[in-house]
Amino acid sequence: MRFPPGIPFLSPAAAGGADTATFLALALALALxxxxxxxxxxxxxxxxQPAVLGELLAGLILGPSVLYFxxxxxxxxYGELLxxxxxHFAEIGVLLLMFIAGLELxxxxxxxxxxxxxxxxxxxILLPMLLGAGTMALFGYPMYKAIFVGLILSATSVSxxxxxxxxxxRLRSRVGLGxxxxxxxxxxxxxxxxxxxxxxxxxxxxxxxxxxxxVGRMAGFLILAVGVGLVVLPRLASxxxxxxxxxxxxxxxxxAILLYSWAAExxxxxxxxxxxxxxxxxxxxxxxxxxxxxxxxxxxxxxxxPVFFVSVGLAADARLLDSSIVLILAVLTVGAAVGKVAGCxxxxxxxxxxxxxxxxxxxxxxxxGEVGLIIANQGISSGIIAPxxxxxxxxxxxxxxxxxPVFLRLSFREEAQAEVTAT
Numbered sequence: 021m022r023f024p025p026g027i028p029f030l031s032p033a034a035a036g037g038a039d040t041a042t043f044l045a046l047a048l049a050l051a052l053x054x055x056x057x058x059x060x061x062x063x064x065x066x067x068x069q070p071a072v073l074g075e076l077l078a079g080l081i082l083g084p085s086v087l088y089f090x091x092x093x094x095x096x097x098y099g100e101l102l103x104x105x106x107x108h109f110a111e112i113g114v115l116l117l118m119f120i121a122g123l124e125l126x127x128x129x130x131x132x133x134x135x136x137x138x139x140x141x142x143x144x145i146l147l148p149m150l151l152g153a154g155t156m157a158l159f160g161y162p163m164y165k166a167i168f169v170g171l172i173l174s175a176t177s178v179s180x181x182x183x184x185x186x187x188x189x190r191l192r193s194r195v196g197l198g199x200x201x202x203x204x205x206x207x208x209x210x211x212x213x214x215x216x217x218x219x220x221x222x223x224x225x226x227x228x229x230x231x232x233x234x235v236g237r238m239a240g241f242l243i244l245a246v247g248v249g250l251v252v253l254p255r256l257a258s259x260x261x262x263x264x265x266x267x268x269x270x271x272x273x274x275x276a277i278l279l280y281s282w283a284a285e286x287x288x289x290x291x292x293x294x295x296x297x298x299x300x301x302x303x304x305x306x307x308x309x310x311x312x313x314x315x316x317x318x319x320x321x322x323x324x325x326p327v328f329f330v331s332v333g334l335a336a337d338a339r340l341l342d343s344s345i346v347l348i349l350a351v352l353t354v355g356a357a358v359g360k361v362a363g364c365x366x367x368x369x370x371x372x373x374x375x376x377x378x379x380x381x382x383x384x385x386x387x388x389g390e391v392g393l394i395i396a397n398q399g400i401s402s403g404i405i406a407p408x409x410x411x412x413x414x415x416x417x418x419x420x421x422x423x424x425p426v427f428l429r430l431s432f433r434e435e436a437q438a439e440v441t442a443t
Contacts, residue, residue: 045098046105050327052089053106056082057326072177072389073421075326076414079333085411090334106331113328114394115296116320119277121207121391122300123313136194136381137201139367144202144385145209148173148359155355159348164221168404171217172396172413173356175210176203177389181424185384188432195377198368199384207391211297214395215290221404234289241288242298245280249302257306269308270315276303293394332393335400336411349412353419360386380431387424388417 057075064074082089090099153170157163185196219234253276261269276299284295303312341349365382373381396413399405405413 042098042101045095046102049090049095049102049106050109053082053330054323054326057330061326068425070389070421072329073418075329076332076393076418079330080336080338080414081333082330083333083336085333085336085338103334106327106334109324110328110331110397113320113324113326114293114397115277115281116316116324117328117390117394118211118293118296119273119300120313120317120320122297123304123309123316124300134201134371136198136368136371136373137205139371140198140202140364140381140385141205141209141367143367143370144176144360144364144382145174145206145213147363148356151355151359152352155348155351165404168217168399169352169409169413171210171214172392172399173352173359173388173416174206174213175388175391175395176206176360176385177387177391177421181384181387181428185428188429190432194373195368195380195384198371198373198377198381202364202367202381202385206385207297210391210395211291211294214398215284215288215294218291218398218402219289221402238288238290241284241290244287245283245295245298246302249280249298250305253299253302254306254308257303257308257312261308261311267315269311270319273303273312273316291398293398328397329393332397332414335397335407336414337407338411338415340408340411341415342408345408345412348409349415352412353416356388356416356420357386357423376431380428383424383427383431386420386427388420392417 056078060074060076060078061071062074064077065071081087089095090102095102149167149170151170152173153163153166156166156169161169181199185193185199190196215238216235219238257269257272260272265271277296280295280299281292282295284290284298285292288294303309306312361379361382363382364385365378368381369375369378392413396405396410400407400410
């Protein structure tokens, strides 16, 4: 487990101080975090924004940017310990998020969207990555850090776009299916890309032979995990579901997520989130998929995921944004938006969409969200990006998430008006 900068490993004396008072402080902190995260999510949904935006803003308010609640009297004596424990909850939330992402992938949508998804997905990843890495290199950042920021900008979140398209009655259109298919490819490629980055980064770059060995280990893990998983996990899930064990299926799924996450790093030298993602992919083939999703989502979104989004706010300090960092935020936000709109739009056009449809697809892929935050969280935990850069990433997520539904609705306005006129 990687700890964020500034959080020291606990000494035996500090660990021994985790007494009843510490536990009560943790209980109170978690109660406050979950309650305010859900309140923020509710208010966000009422404003026709995704719940994740409200949860993220709640974390920013609780964090050092505004209130920094861990310095309040009930928590101050245990601040460092509470930060570590909250981070542990957040790490589990990350794994559950990635598992659910794998579980919810509809590969049939990727097949239906065909060339549109393939071109838009690939170009929509490469262009933002190049723009992000190039921007950071111009600002004097080392190349490996610049590439990492580029990878963050490559990730997309189509939940708000899918919601907007559903409201417009366009989700099953060519644009909607292209959006879903591109998102599938985007998720897979970004997760693999970040795993390759960490494998190379943690090996110190290495020579060509070392890199080929790392790629071989990764390929071996993926083949083993998917091959064994497809054959074994769905069958085991069905058998365990029939046993007289309280919540046996949920327990089995948690074991699978944790083992796959451990094996991803221990065997494949990949990020643990990749293991959780693969576990979701293979269990998506189980006839119990919907039951698994329901039970895991209850645990994830009821406890661990809200803690993760608040932990993002605790790690982001807006007070660190001086004039130079604000300039980077502005340039990267423009690059993030243009990269997705142009990259996915161009790919969609080459895939067979007309110009308006291609523009709509590009706008729909503009929003950043959970995956970008997860990657950034891995970056700050590994010391690849500084707290100032982390705050920039959070700002990009907020700004692109707010902008996407507005521009997406505008892009469909003429079609909607034409339909009203025709009727």
